Amino acid sequence: MDEATFWQLIEVCSPPDPDPEAELLAPALTARLLAGPVEDVIGFAEQLSRALYLLDTEEHCGDELSGDAFLYARAAVVAAGRQTYEDVLREPARFRPYAEELIWAESLLYVPDEAYRELTGKEWDRATRHSYESFSNTDGWPTRQQQP
Template sequence: MNSKRAVQVGDIFATPLPMNKYGAVKVMNIIDRSYLLGITNYIGEQRPTIANQNVRQILITKSLLNEKEEPTFKWVDGRLPEELIYIGNIPLVQEELGIESNVYGGIWSKECGMDVYYKWREETDPQGFKSEMQKKIEEADANARRNKIMKPKKMIDDQVFWSTISLLDWGKEDEEAIVEAAIKELSTFTAWKIRHFEETLSYKLFLLDTEEHAKEIGEYSFSQQDQHFSPDLFLYARCAVVAHGKEVFEDIVSNPSKMLKDTEFEILLSLSSEAYYVKKGKEFEYESGCSYETFSNKEGWSNTL
């Protein structure tokens, strides 16, 4: 716990890092309750002292913006975290005066010195670091999806949607042949209408994303004890319901026990992207207001999530 009452320019604070290590940050500027921190080169298992040369040197890292190697500075707001430990003050030298930075690190927290840890990990264990960062990104994405407020954006007229779905040709055996006519029709829509179609499809899949429906998909149905449930397979099963038309969809939405068994139709998810490519010759980029990914419907999974 720090014993420093008022933060001053030049103050050096030891910061806790993972793996029982310490880093250190230096206060370079103060404007009201905002502090410009310089992340120092120090990383070690011992708490740094003011005599250590590495606390006098600012960490050099590669900029995400221009790939240039630059000193690491960031602005933070708020109170000095109690986990930081004051170790002394080193007055700014001439070249440190007036340093500017457009990097904002958010609220001042005990993680403010993590940059030196990331660089150390990247240098000492590049593969492990890459896996660690990928896992963090995936966890952050999953958390963002869980906390996202699901609300559909503008959708296409329901009659137009089902009319397009009705063009799926179940007389064909090949899935690409089944969807060919629907894609052709959809490609005649405006770009915005294709987006509205995608929004409508996403919302209907979202409505089917419930635990009760997942319990009725056949061999790989959801249960609290069974580990064989596949979120992707459940999504493709929901696609099959929509693909079979309005009457089937509306019946199953209201009656989960009538869910189609051991049936999937993943290719339905590609209708909008294929039609958009036919129309524009470009990749389809669109984020729907309601995600069709399994577990997105919080209300539908209220007993599990």
């Protein structure tokens, strides 16, 4: 799955009304992925982890969020769609409402695992090219790299 297909899938599965915590988006994405081959699930996981990884910077986080809170807020940015994601990526100050209002889309993180389990009957011990865990983007945290 390429980046354009990933964002198109997010758009097609997004409900018409605001869903900042992906309560409706996540199950819709899972259902959509179940209609395709397991390769689509793997591709979705790769694109999701890359998007989250690119938002994993000290400019986006600041000092006020725990690792989990930062991850879930980044997921909410992705769930908001491509335009919002690109705006936040380009202008980290746009991330602030997600952090301050604790807008979390944790459920988005489980979409690939649930779809994989449904399609294969197995648990997925996935390893994507990019880690989406908070503080894993070493280029995005130059201050942390300088600390002893």
